[in-house]
Amino acid sequence: MTTVLIFGAGIAGPALANLLTRSGFRVTVVERAEALRTGGYPVDVRGPAVEALRRTGVLADATGAHVDLRRITFLDAGGEPFAEIDPLAMTGGTGGRDIEVPRGTLTALLHASTGTGVDYRFGESITALDDRGDDVRVTFASGAEEVFDLVVGADGLHSAVRRLAFGDEAPFLRPLGLCFAGFTVPTPDGMVREARMQNAPGRIAAIYTPDDSGLSHGFLVTAAEGPLATARSSTPEIVAAVRAAFAGTGGVVPDLLTALDRAEDVYADSVCQVRMADWSRGRVALVGDAAFGPSFPTGQGTSLALVGACVLAGELATRDDHAEAFAAYREVMREYVDLNHGLADDGAARLVPRTEEALEARNAALTTMGEGDLAPEQNRAINSLALPDYDRPARV
Numbered sequence: 001m002t003t004v005l006i007f008g009a010g011i012a013g014p015a016l017a018n019l020l021t022r023s024g025f026r027v028t029v030v031e032r033a034e035a036l037r038t039g040g041y042p043v044d045v046r047g048p049a050v051e052a053l054r055r056t057g058v059l060a061d062a063t064g065a066h067v068d069l070r071r072i073t074f075l076d077a078g079g080e081p082f083a084e085i086d087p088l089a090m091t092g093g094t095g096g097r098d099i100e101v102p103r104g105t106l107t108a109l110l111h112a113s114t115g116t117g118v119d120y121r122f123g124e125s126i127t128a129l130d131d132r133g134d135d136v137r138v139t140f141a142s143g144a145e146e147v148f149d150l151v152v153g154a155d156g157l158h159s160a161v162r163r164l165a166f167g168d169e170a171p172f173l174r175p176l177g178l179c180f181a182g183f184t185v186p187t188p189d190g191m192v193r194e195a196r197m198q199n200a201p202g203r204i205a206a207i208y209t210p211d212d213s214g215l216s217h218g219f220l221v222t223a224a225e226g227p228l229a230t231a232r233s234s235t236p237e238i239v240a241a242v243r244a245a246f247a248g249t250g251g252v253v254p255d256l257l258t259a260l261d262r263a264e265d266v267y268a269d270s271v272c273q274v275r276m277a278d279w280s281r282g283r284v285a286l287v288g289d290a291a292f293g294p295s296f297p298t299g300q301g302t303s304l305a306l307v308g309a310c311v312l313a314g315e316l317a318t319r320d321d322h323a324e325a326f327a328a329y330r331e332v333m334r335e336y337v338d339l340n341h342g343l344a345d346d347g348a349a350r351l352v353p354r355t356e357e358a359l360e361a362r363n364a365a366l367t368t369m370g371e372g373d374l375a376p377e378q379n380r381a382i383n384s385l386a387l388p389d390y391d392r393p394a395r396v
C-alpha cells in the first residue's frame, strides 16, 4: 500500500487525505498547530471546486453552512454608505451553485469526513526531507524519523516542505504591494450577512459579518513596500504599519483599531502570490497555497486548494507511477492556476485603489455594476477547468 505523508490540516491537506484514502492510499497528516484550526473568515468555493467538494462527500454539509452574503456596502471616508452591490459583482461566482463557508467549518467537515482512516498528528512539524529515490525519509520537529513513499506539502503560503524541497521561499513569492491585519471585531449594530468597506487611497478598512453571533471579521489592508510587502516582516511590524497607515482616519476605522488592540487572534501578513514553474520534485509535491496560493484579492485560494487536491489525488490513483501522476497534475492545473493568478492585480486595484483618481473611478464603476455583467473575467477564470473523472481502478 502506498504511504503518503501530508503536511498541513487546513483545506488542501484534509481534502487530499479524504480523496487518497478513498483510493486505498495509507495517509498520515501532520499539522503544526496543537489542534484543528477551526476559526477564520468565510471562504469561497466556486466552479470546479464545488464538484471537488462533492467528491469528498462534504458538499451537502458545506452547503448547509453557506453564508449567503446579502450585500457589500461601500462607505465614504466619513463612514457614510454611498453604494451597495451584489457580492457576486465584486468577486465573481454563480449564485445558487457556488458557496461561501466559514474556513474553520470547511476544515472541520473535511477532517471529520476522513474518520479514523487517516492518521492525524497535531503539534508536529518537519525539519528535514531526504528523497532517496525509492522513498522519502522525513525528520520531524520532535526528532522522530520515518519513511514514506510520497510527501505532500499542504502547509500554506510559507510552506516548510517547499523550503526543504525547493529552497528559500523568496523567489516563489510575488508581492502585490499590500499588507493586512485580520482580526475578530464585535459586530456593529444592525449588521448581518453583509460586508462594509471604507476606502482611502492605498487603504481599505473592511468589516465582514457572516452571521448573528455578535462577532465579525475586521480587515485593515494598506499599500506596502519593501520588507512589509515581501513577507519578510513579523506580525507586530505589520500591525504597527497598518496602525500607522490608518491613524487619524474616521468612519469605521476607530472601532476597528480598538478591536485590533484587544484581539487575541490577529493574523497579519504581506499579500503575496505563490508562483512556481512546477509543483513537484522527486517524490515530494505541493498543493494549495503552498504550491499556487493566488492571494486573497482573487478570492480563489480555497477553490484552487480543493481543485488541486482533487486533481493530485485523482492522478495519483489512476497513473502507473508518481512521476507520471505529478506531471499530469501540473498539466491539468497549469492554465486554471495561471488564469486565476491573473485576477490578482485587477482584484487588488479594485479593492485598494492607490490614488484619489483611481478611487473615484472605482467608486463611479460601483454604482453602474449591473446584474447582466457580474464579474465576467473572474467567472471565466473561476470556471476554466472541468475536473477529469478519475474513475479508473485505484493504484495502491
Ligand SMILES: Cc1cc2nc3c(=O)[nH]c(=O)nc-3n(C[C@H](O)[C@H](O)[C@H](O)COP(=O)(O)OP(=O)(O)OC[C@H]3O[C@@H](n4cnc5c(N)ncnc54)[C@H](O)[C@@H]3O)c2cc1C
Pocket: 007, 008, 009, 010, 011, 012, 013, 030, 031, 032, 033, 037, 041, 042, 043, 044, 045, 103, 124, 125, 126, 154, 155, 156, 157, 158, 159, 160, 161, 180, 182, 287, 288, 289, 290, 293, 294, 295, 296, 299, 300, 301, 302, 303, 305
Ligand atoms: C485575509 C485573507 C482573506 C482570504 N479570503 C479568501 C476568500 O474570500 N476566498 C477564498 O477562497 N480564499 C480566501 N483566502 C485564502 C484561503 O484562506 C487560502 O487560500 C486557503 O485556505 C488555502 O488552503 P491551504 O490548505 O492550502 O492552506 P491553509 O489553509 O493556510 O492551511 C495550511 C495548514 O498548514 C499548517 N502548517 C503550516 N506550516 C506547517 C508545518 N511546517 N507543518 C505542519 N503543518 C503546517 C497550518 O497550521 C495550516 O493549518 C484568504 C486568505 C486571507 C489571508
